[in-house]
Amino acid sequence: MSRAPELRPLDEGGFVKEIPSKAGQFSEWYTAVVLKAELADYSPVRGCIVVRPYGYTIWELMQQGLDRRFKATGHTNAYFPLFIPQSFLAREAEHVQGFAPEVAWVTRGGGEELSEPLAVRPTSETMIGHMYARWIRSYRDLPVLINQWGNVVRWEKATRPFLRTMEFLWQEGHTAHRTAEDAEAEARQMLEVYRDFVETDLAIPVLSGRKPESEKFPGAVRSYTIEALMPDAQALQSGTSHNLGQNFARAFDIKFLDSDNIEKHVWTTSWGLSWRVLGGIIMVHGDDRGLALPPKVAPFQVVIVPILTGAEREQVLAAARSLAARLGTTVRVRVDERTEVTPGWKFNDWELRGVPLRIEVGPRDLAQRQVILVPRVGGGRRPVPVDGVEHEVTAALEGVHGELFRQAKAYLDGHIVSAATPDDLVAAIAARRGFVRVLWCGAEACEQSLRRASGASPRLITDDPADGRCIACGSPAREVAYYARAY
Amino acid sequence: MSRAPELRPLDEGGFVKEIPSKAGQFSEWYTAVVLKAELADYSPVRGCIVVRPYGYTIWELMQQGLDRRFKATGHTNAYFPLFIPQSFLAREAEHVQGFAPEVAWVTRGGGEELSEPLAVRPTSETMIGHMYARWIRSYRDLPVLINQWGNVVRWEKATRPFLRTMEFLWQEGHTAHRTAEDAEAEARQMLEVYRDFVETDLAIPVLSGRKPESEKFPGAVRSYTIEALMPDAQALQSGTSHNLGQNFARAFDIKFLDSDNIEKHVWTTSWGLSWRVLGGIIMVHGDDRGLALPPKVAPFQVVIVPILTGAEREQVLAAARSLAARLGTTVRVRVDERTEVTPGWKFNDWELRGVPLRIEVGPRDLAQRQVILVPRVGGGRRPVPVDGVEHEVTAALEGVHGELFRQAKAYLDGHIVSAATPDDLVAAIAARRGFVRVLWCGAEACEQSLRRASGASPRLITDDPADGRCIACGSPAREVAYYARAY
Numbered sequence: 012m013s014r015a016p017e018l019r020p021l022d023e024g025g026f027v028k029e030i031p032s033k034a035g036q037f038s039e040w041y042t043a044v045v046l047k048a049e050l051a052d053y054s055p056v057r058g059c060i061v062v063r064p065y066g067y068t069i070w071e072l073m074q075q076g077l078d079r080r081f082k083a084t085g086h087t088n089a090y091f092p093l094f095i096p097q098s099f100l101a102r103e104a105e106h107v108q109g110f111a112p113e114v115a116w117v118t119r120g121g122g123e124e125l126s127e128p129l130a131v132r133p134t135s136e137t138m139i140g141h142m143y144a145r146w147i148r149s150y151r152d153l154p155v156l157i158n159q160w161g162n163v164v165r166w167e168k169a170t171r172p173f174l175r176t177m178e179f180l181w182q183e184g185h186t187a188h189r190t191a192e193d194a195e196a197e198a199r200q201m202l203e204v205y206r207d208f209v210e211t212d213l214a215i216p217v218l219s220g221r222k223p224e225s226e227k228f229p230g231a232v233r234s235y236t237i238e239a240l241m242p243d244a245q246a247l248q249s250g251t252s253h254n255l256g257q258n259f260a261r262a263f264d265i266k267f268l269d270s271d272n273i274e275k276h277v278w279t280t281s282w283g284l285s286w287r288v289l290g291g292i293i294m295v296h297g298d299d300r301g302l303a304l305p306p307k308v309a310p311f312q313v314v315i316v317p318i319l320t321g322a323e324r325e326q327v328l329a330a331a332r333s334l335a336a337r338l339g340t341t342v343r344v345r346v347d348e349r350t351e352v353t354p355g356w357k358f359n360d361w362e363l364r365g366v367p368l369r370i371e372v373g374p375r376d377l378a379q380r381q382v383i384l385v386p387r388v389g390g391g392r393r394p395v396p397v398d399g400v401e402h403e404v405t406a407a408l409e410g411v412h413g414e415l416f417r418q419a420k421a422y423l424d425g426h427i428v429s430a431a432t433p434d435d436l437v438a439a440i441a442a443r444r445g446f447v448r449v450l451w452c453g454a455e456a457c458e459q460s461l462r463r464a465s466g467a468s469p470r471l472i473t474d475d476p477a478d479g480r481c482i483a484c485g486s487p488a489r490e491v492a493y494y495a496r497a498y
Numbered sequence: 499m500s501r502a503p504e505l506r507p508l509d510e511g512g513f514v515k516e517i518p519s520k521a522g523q524f525s526e527w528y529t530a531v532v533l534k535a536e537l538a539d540y541s542p543v544r545g546c547i548v549v550r551p552y553g554y555t556i557w558e559l560m561q562q563g564l565d566r567r568f569k570a571t572g573h574t575n576a577y578f579p580l581f582i583p584q585s586f587l588a589r590e591a592e593h594v595q596g597f598a599p600e601v602a603w604v605t606r607g608g609g610e611e612l613s614e615p616l617a618v619r620p621t622s623e624t625m626i627g628h629m630y631a632r633w634i635r636s637y638r639d640l641p642v643l644i645n646q647w648g649n650v651v652r653w654e655k656a657t658r659p660f661l662r663t664m665e666f667l668w669q670e671g672h673t674a675h676r677t678a679e680d681a682e683a684e685a686r687q688m689l690e691v692y693r694d695f696v697e698t699d700l701a702i703p704v705l706s707g708r709k710p711e712s713e714k715f716p717g718a719v720r721s722y723t724i725e726a727l728m729p730d731a732q733a734l735q736s737g738t739s740h741n742l743g744q745n746f747a748r749a750f751d752i753k754f755l756d757s758d759n760i761e762k763h764v765w766t767t768s769w770g771l772s773w774r775v776l777g778g779i780i781m782v783h784g785d786d787r788g789l790a791l792p793p794k795v796a797p798f799q800v801v802i803v804p805i806l807t808g809a810e811r812e813q814v815l816a817a818a819r820s821l822a823a824r825l826g827t828t829v830r831v832r833v834d835e836r837t838e839v840t841p842g843w844k845f846n847d848w849e850l851r852g853v854p855l856r857i858e859v860g861p862r863d864l865a866q867r868q869v870i871l872v873p874r875v876g877g878g879r880r881p882v883p884v885d886g887v888e889h890e891v892t893a894a895l896e897g898v899h900g901e902l903f904r905q906a907k908a909y910l911d912g913h914i915v916s917a918a919t920p921d922d923l924v925a926a927i928a929a930r931r932g933f934v935r936v937l938w939c940g941a942e943a944c945e946q947s948l949r950r951a952s953g954a955s956p957r958l959i960t961d962d963p964a965d966g967r968c969i970a971c972g973s974p975a976r977e978v979a980y981y982a983r984a985y
Contacts, residue, residue: 052629055586056616059579061629064644067576089554092546093618093649093665094602099542112609115581117618119603121653129543131580131604131618142539142548151838157551162580162649166608178580351638 030363033299037243042172044293048302048364051172058170058177062286065364068310070180070286074160076212076307077182077284080204086156086184091138093162094129099137103262106136109229113165115177131164136230136255136281139185140263147187147277150269154197155187173290174247174498181285187265187277191256194278195233198254201282202235205250209288214305214416215239215295216423217249218446218493220471225458228281232256238470238495240423241294244443246470246495249291252282290498296388296415302365303387305415306408313344313404314366316357318373331372334382334397338404362387367411368404389414427493432482433464436494440465446495450488452481458492467494517850520786524730529659531780535789535851538659545657545664549773552851555797557667557773561647563699563794564669564771567691573643573671578625580649581616586624590749593623596716600652602664618651623717623742623768626672627750634674634764637756641684642674660777661734661985668772674752674764678743681765682720685741688769689722692737696775701792701903702726702782703910704736705933705980707958712945715768719743725957725982727910728781731930733957733982736778739769777985782906783875789852790874792902793895800831800891801853803844805860818859821869821884825891849874854898855891876901914980919969920951923981927952933982937975939968945979954981 030043045051050066062070078088094117101107110133117129132138143155164178184201188194202219209215222234231253238246259265260276269275296303306312317331331346338344347357354371361369371383381394386407395403426445430436439447447467451457461483462468469492477488517530532538537553549557565575581604588594597620604616619625630642651665671688675681689706696702709721718740725733746752747763756762783790793799804818818833825831834844841858848856858870868881873894882890913932917923926934934954938944947970949955956979964975 052632054579054625055583055628056579056581059581061579062577064574064576068574070577071575087551087555088558089551090549090557090667092541092543092548093651094543094546096542114607115604115616116606117602118605119615120601121655122599128606129602138541141542145539164580168608180577 030299030301033242033297037294040297040299041290041294044297044301044363045172050289050293050302053172056177058167060172060176062180065310066289069289069292069304069308072308072310073212073286073289074182077204077208078158078160080208081158081182081184084156084200084204086158086186089157089159090161091132091135091142091159093132095132095135095138097128097130099141100130102137102140103230103258105258106230106262110134110165113167115164115166133163133165134281134283135159135163135183136185136259136279137263140259140265140279143185143187143277143279144263144265147265147267150189150267153187153189153267153277154193156184156197157186158182158184171290173286173293175287179285179287181283184280184282186280187260188279189267189269189277191278194256194280195254198233198235198252198280198282201280202237202250202252205252205282205284206237208284209237209239209249209291210416212305212307213288213292214412214419215249215288215291216416216420218423218427218471218473220473220493222251223458223469223472223492225455226468226470228253228255230255230258232258236471238446238493238497239291239295240426240445240495241291241498242422243294244426244445244496246446246497247287247291247294248470248497249288250282250284253280255279255281287498295419297365298388300359301363303415304365304367306367306412309365309367310343311345311361311364311366312342312408313338313368313370314357314361315344315346315370315372316354316361317346317348318354318371319350321374323374323377327372327374327377330377330397334370334372334400338401341401342404342408358385368407370404386411386414388418430482430494433461436461436467436482437465440467440494440496446470446493448475449482449492449494450477450479451490451492452484452486453489454481454484454486457481457483461494465494467496469493470495470497517786517788520729520784527784527786528777528781531784531788531850532659537776537780537789540659543664545654547659547663549667552797553776556776556779556791556795559795559797560699560773560776561669564691564695565645565647567695568645568669568671571643571687571691573645573673576644576646577648578622578629578646580619582619582622582625584615584617586628587617589624589627590717590745592745593717593749597621597652600654602651602653620650620652621768621770622646622650622670623672623746623766624750627746627752627766630672630674630764630766631750631752634752634754637676637754640674640676640754640764641680643671643684644673645669645671658777660773660780662774666772666774668770671767671769673767674747675766676754676756676764678765681743681767682741685720685722685739685767685769688767689724689737689739692739692769692771693724695771696724696726696736696778697903699792699794700775700779701899701906702736702775702778703903703907705910705914705958705960707960707980709738710945710956710959710977710979712942713955713957715740717742717745719745723958725933725980725984726778726782727913727932727982728778728985729909730781731913731932731983733933733984734774734778734781735957735984736775737769737771740767742766742768774985783902784852785875787846788850790902791852791854793854793899796852796854797830798832798848798853799829799895800825800855800857801844801848802831802833802857802859803841803848804833804835805841805858806837808861810861810864814859814861814864817864817884821857821859821887825888828888829891829895845872855894857891873898873901875905917969917981920948923948923954923969924952927954927981927983933957933980935962936969936979936981937964937966938977938979939971939973940976941968941971941973944968944970948981952981954983956980957982957984 217237475491704724962978
């Protein structure tokens with residue numbers, strides 16, 4: 012990861028700097044938006060980022076939206092240790108194979124070499140499995156519905172802010188159930204919670220479905236996923252939910268006495284969503300002017316820019332502040348009172364930062380008892396009367412959310428294509444057509460040959476009826492897989 | 499740390515188990531309350547605890563109370579990396595001396611030995627100092643007012659749940675200012691925020707003041723502290739705020755161009771409060787029946803226990819649920835609908851868990867359109883009419899808070915004594931009289947001799963006038979120090 016160029020504070024006068032074109036230099040555009048909108052910065056530790064206040068506030072609002080949904084579905088939060096004994100990771104065979112290469116190891120502490128190295132958690136199934144074995148005794152203790160907010164570490168070679176970082180913040184839910192059916196229902200319920208959150212709060216439409224065997228979480232029986240499509244036609248896995256069956260219950264001996272007086276292993280799930288989705292917000296909604304934030308997670312939903320020219324300067328400022336006080340009871344609002352930059356500079360600055368709605372208040376507006384509303388997307392700059400402006404602001408914010416979702420949905424719908432042959436698949440992926448729908452017999456050999464030929468992977472399997480033949484081998488199809496290149 | 503005995507789920511029938519007497523076996527009482535109220539459990543990693551949902555919810559409510567105060571004083575949250583390069587810690591001389599012995603080191607990652615070991619952050623001054631040097635250019639960028647919620651690791655030999663754990667959750671504020679005066683004002687302001695939070699939300703009275711040189715944060719110019727007194731007459735440092743002067747600004751070259759066009763180093767502060775204070779809540783307010791929670795941070799402020807006997811069973815349950823629905827708009831309330839345990843067992847269970855107010859609803863109460871309120875502390879079991887019960891509940895919760903604070907304040911006030919001689923000090927500490935007020939000349943030799951003789955340390959220095967002579971050497975006193983044994 013290269014070091015960032017020096018950042019000049021945005022409020023030092025001068026002009027907001029140009030950012031690369033989103034269509035032409037997508038990767039450079041992404042990095043520029045992350046840095047210039049002050050969402051994050053590179054850190055001196057390879058692969059770790061610093062999330063700056065503006066970016067972190069978006070994450071806090073995302074946390075609130077998710078946490079509310081977790082609690083509404085009966086979950087509570089808890090906290091488990093950062094460190095995991097080496098022997099724990101090894102207890103579940105697929106799990107250790109999946110994670111061992113990515114682990115950071117603490118080998119010294121308090122001035123001494125440790126007799127058993129401690130893994131910095133890459134995920135907490137093993138630690139939590141151990142504790143559940145202590146806590147769960149009876150069917151009356153089930154279900155156990157716990158979520159954890161925290162940091163995890165996975166040693167990554169190539170990293171990009173939010174999308175792939177060595178340390179990242181996320182939540183991981185871990186539940187234990189009495190029956191296989193309960194665990195399956197939980198895994199599906201939490202996938203739906205993710206879909207609802209990402210579409211309703213973040214205005215990002217997704218495909219949801221099941222992961223093929225080759226892409227399952229290490230140790231899972233079934234993994235579910237929501238996948239969003241980025242503007243470069245690559246998929247972003249945005250949330251996953253796993254039915255772990257009894258794999259971890261057996262590995263950690265998590266048993267309960269059922270009402271029939273028989274001791275049984277529990278059935279567990281886990282599910283997680285990370286700050287990676289914040290990267291999705293940037294990519295999906297941004298444009299050549301910078302970030303465009305969905306109102307539900309925008310640190311400032313409204314910015315008021317007073318036009319401080321001429322004699323009415325004080326009156327305009329007072330009107331802007333009074334408007335902010337009125338709006339502040341229902342929306343997150345900020346008045347930009349800086350005097351060292353021009354109104355035009357401020358417009359650019361807040362557009363770069365993606366504030367959903369700008370309100371301009373000038374001397375002439377004051378005289379006409381009106382203000383100017385300028386939504387970040389969808390156009391429609393227009394004067395509205397100061398009286399009743401609350402209603403107009405609420406409507407404008409809903410309009411911005413709707414427009415962001417509409418644009419993203421149009422892009423997604425326009426980038427789902429079908430392939431009837433392996434050549435079709437290869438051509439569609441090369442042409443960046445997005446998700447490519449493929450009939451598949453379910454054989455691993457066919458999947459491998461399609462992967463090799465296209466450079467894409469099967470992102471998810473849907474419940475669509477698989478009427479036809481496998482495009483690789485011609486046998487009767489059993490499943491419909493969606494292929495894409497992926498982050 | 500010894501492993502906990504096996505926990506039986508509390509809802510398995512049988513009786514709530516006895517806990518040791520608080521007065522007689524304070525340490526065992528503390529551990530029993532932590533485990534039996536399901537606040538936390540021991541983990542398989544030495545020195546690390548698991549915070550269970552009931553305990554974590556208290557921490558979430560504490561976070562909300564603090565975070566609201568931080569934001570009201572202009573701070574925002576951000577996130578900095580967990581790992582810190584070895585060279586960073588060494589940059590400030592006192593800092594590295596203070597923390598090096600306590601650091602956990604990551605030496606392997608991604609299957610390779612690291613060329614430079616990474617410290618798991620014991621605190622983030624150095625990382626944040628490095629980033630501030632990148633971000634701060636002009637006086638217009640100041641002040642920078644950032645807080646971080648997260649985990650830190652300090653390798654501890656002896657550990658106790660919440661009070662001293664190898665990994666702990668906390669917040670650390672880090673600010674940068676234009677002048678020495680601004681930094682000093684910030685450090686004092688945040689100490690006052692802590693005092694207000696601990697007294698107003700947690701009902702724990704504290705002494706506040708300055709740390710003596712010997713107890714300062716490594717790298718600080720001045721450290722401030724709030725200290726609470728536990729029932730065993732030992733002090734618990736509950737929040738600290740540090741004026742770091744220009745020490746970290748020089749070590750990390752954090753400079754700004756002032757309005758006079760001269761480049762200057764900034765002045766920084768840091769301040770932190772951890773889940774250790776949750777240990778203080780347990781110790782200060784608990785009693786022989788278990789935990790007693792201050793209402794502002796109680797996961798359930800009210801528990802409704804329906805008396806489900808006889809024919810009116812369904813009506814009673816319906817009345818309890820309807821009451822919960824009414825109260826639920828203003829307080830955190832739960833109906834205990836369990837059928838496998840008796841009402842008496844539930845009373846004990848919720849007292850053990852420290853719920854501030856119990857409401858009993860029985861068939862006779864139903865007939866008389868009344869319910870029974872039973873505050874956790876202060877007595878006063880009494881019937882109140884169902885109509886207008888909201889007001890009574892609010893008043894009862896305020897009463898519980900007031901009573902908890904009154905009891906704790908009476909204890910603190912009764913445990914501040916003065917020592918006129920070293921022998922006085924030694925005797926007072928041996929007799930567990932609490933904070934011992936000592937006139938002191940300020941010389942380190944005198945402090946050392948008083949420490950050695952008494953086994954106590956100077957917890958803080960107040961602004962009290964130091965009229966008289968140092969109790970150790972007889973020279974004119976310069977300061978008033980409060981000695982105590984401490985956690």
